[in-house]
Amino acid sequence: MKIQNVEKKPQQSEPYVCECKETHPDLVKKTQSQMPSIETLYDLSEFFKVFADSTRIRILCALFESEMCVCDIAELLEMGQSAISHQLRLLRTSHLVRTRREGKTVYYALDDEHIRLIFNQGLEHILHRRYSHDQKV
Amino acid sequence: MKIQNVEKKPQQSEPYVCECKETHPDLVKKTQSQMPSIETLYDLSEFFKVFADSTRIRILCALFESEMCVCDIAELLEMGQSAISHQLRLLRTSHLVRTRREGKTVYYALDDEHIRLIFNQGLEHILHRRYSHDQKV
DNA sequence: TCAACAAATGAACACATGCTCATATGATAT
DNA sequence: ATATCATATGAGCATGTGTTCATTTGTTGA
Numbered sequence: 001m002k003i004q005n006v007e008k009k010p011q012q013s014e015p016y017v018c019e020c021k022e023t024h025p026d027l028v029k030k031t032q033s034q035m036p037s038i039e040t041l042y043d044l045s046e047f048f049k050v051f052a053d054s055t056r057i058r059i060l061c062a063l064f065e066s067e068m069c070v071c072d073i074a075e076l077l078e079m080g081q082s083a084i085s086h087q088l089r090l091l092r093t094s095h096l097v098r099t100r101r102e103g104k105t106v107y108y109a110l111d112d113e114h115i116r117l118i119f120n121q122g123l124e125h126i127l128h129r130r131y132s133h134d135q136k137v
Numbered sequence: 138m139k140i141q142n143v144e145k146k147p148q149q150s151e152p153y154v155c156e157c158k159e160t161h162p163d164l165v166k167k168t169q170s171q172m173p174s175i176e177t178l179y180d181l182s183e184f185f186k187v188f189a190d191s192t193r194i195r196i197l198c199a200l201f202e203s204e205m206c207v208c209d210i211a212e213l214l215e216m217g218q219s220a221i222s223h224q225l226r227l228l229r230t231s232h233l234v235r236t237r238r239e240g241k242t243v244y245y246a247l248d249d250e251h252i253r254l255i256f257n258q259g260l261e262h263i264l265h266r267r268y269s270h271d272q273k274v
Numbered sequence: 275t276c277a278a279c280a281a282a283t284g285a286a287c288a289c290a291t292g293c294t295c296a297t298a299t300g301a302t303a304t
Numbered sequence: 305a306t307a308t309c310a311t312a313t314g315a316g317c318a319t320g321t322g323t324t325c326a327t328t329t330g331t332t333g334a
Contacts, residue, residue: 190291190292192292192293217293217294217295219293219294219295219296220292220293220294223292223293238300238301240302241300241301241302242301
């Protein structure tokens with residue numbers, strides 16, 4: 001909603017850099033030392049990335065019920081076989097699902113029951129939030 | 138590792154579409170009926186998306202310790218003020234953090250303690266996995 | 275050996291995401 | 305009022321992501 005650019009930065013010797021004097025260096029230091037390593041937090045974000053797509057979430061959700069072949073899942077989600085297959089590969093390399101071959105058919109199953117817990121925790125959260133924010137989110 | 142394309146699909150009346158005869162329609166039907174709605178699962182994936190970035194994870198992790206102003210966080214993560222501010226906005230609109238103004242300074246804090254649980258569940262998972270896969274992941 | 279079929283995969287594409295840069299906004303003190 | 309400072313934000317850009325299309329791979333039965 002910017003109206004106009006009447007005047008651009010008047011006189012300023014060098015480009016503005018945030019060098020806040022108001023920070024709390026002791027708090028920053030202390031927090032820095034108490035946080036998990038940056039690598040761990042990176043891995044954690046990578047882990048959550050797997051859940052950050054509705055197709056993958058739906059695939060996992062389906063596999064909570066039972067193992068299934070690729071075609072089952074594709075039909076269930078009403079999506080192409082290729083799309084499902086690509087996502088299954090990602091889930092496989094993330095060690096969230098495992099495969100079992102039976103003739104031409106490949107069956108996929110959950111490889112990690114812990115997933116169910118995290119999934120449910122998230123689900124609980126959004127359902128609760130949906131209630132308390134009255135569908136605003 | 139494809140060698141060569143000696144011959145392309147010989148005689149085929151129409152483009153190949155996966156119409157697997159081997160699917161398990163009853164399983165598909167049953168599972169379909171037991172899964173949460175597609176909207177709910179979409180929301181769930183959106184929720185996990187917030188955790189699916191290392192900058193945001195680190196911000197949340199910092200706020201587990203204490204409320205902080207934008208500059209504190211920027212210094213803590215060694216990133217620009219703008220980058221942090223953009224991410225904080227996302228966290229704000231997702232209702233994961235709340236703000237409190239004190240003069241020129243804006244303090245950010247966790248708005249939802251449930252987050253801590255989900256964070257820890259994920260952390261536990263990757264640490265356990267790291268152990269059992271012996272750093273392969 | 276080859277046709278048929280389930281699944282996997284590479285390329286291409288359209289779209290989303292995260293950062294930086296420049297600047298705007300809002301608050302305080304002079 | 306205006307300079308200063310903390311924070312917010314829009315544009316632009318580079319990179320990442322998910323799907324489709326065309327094709328390959330692997331398995332079975334004729």
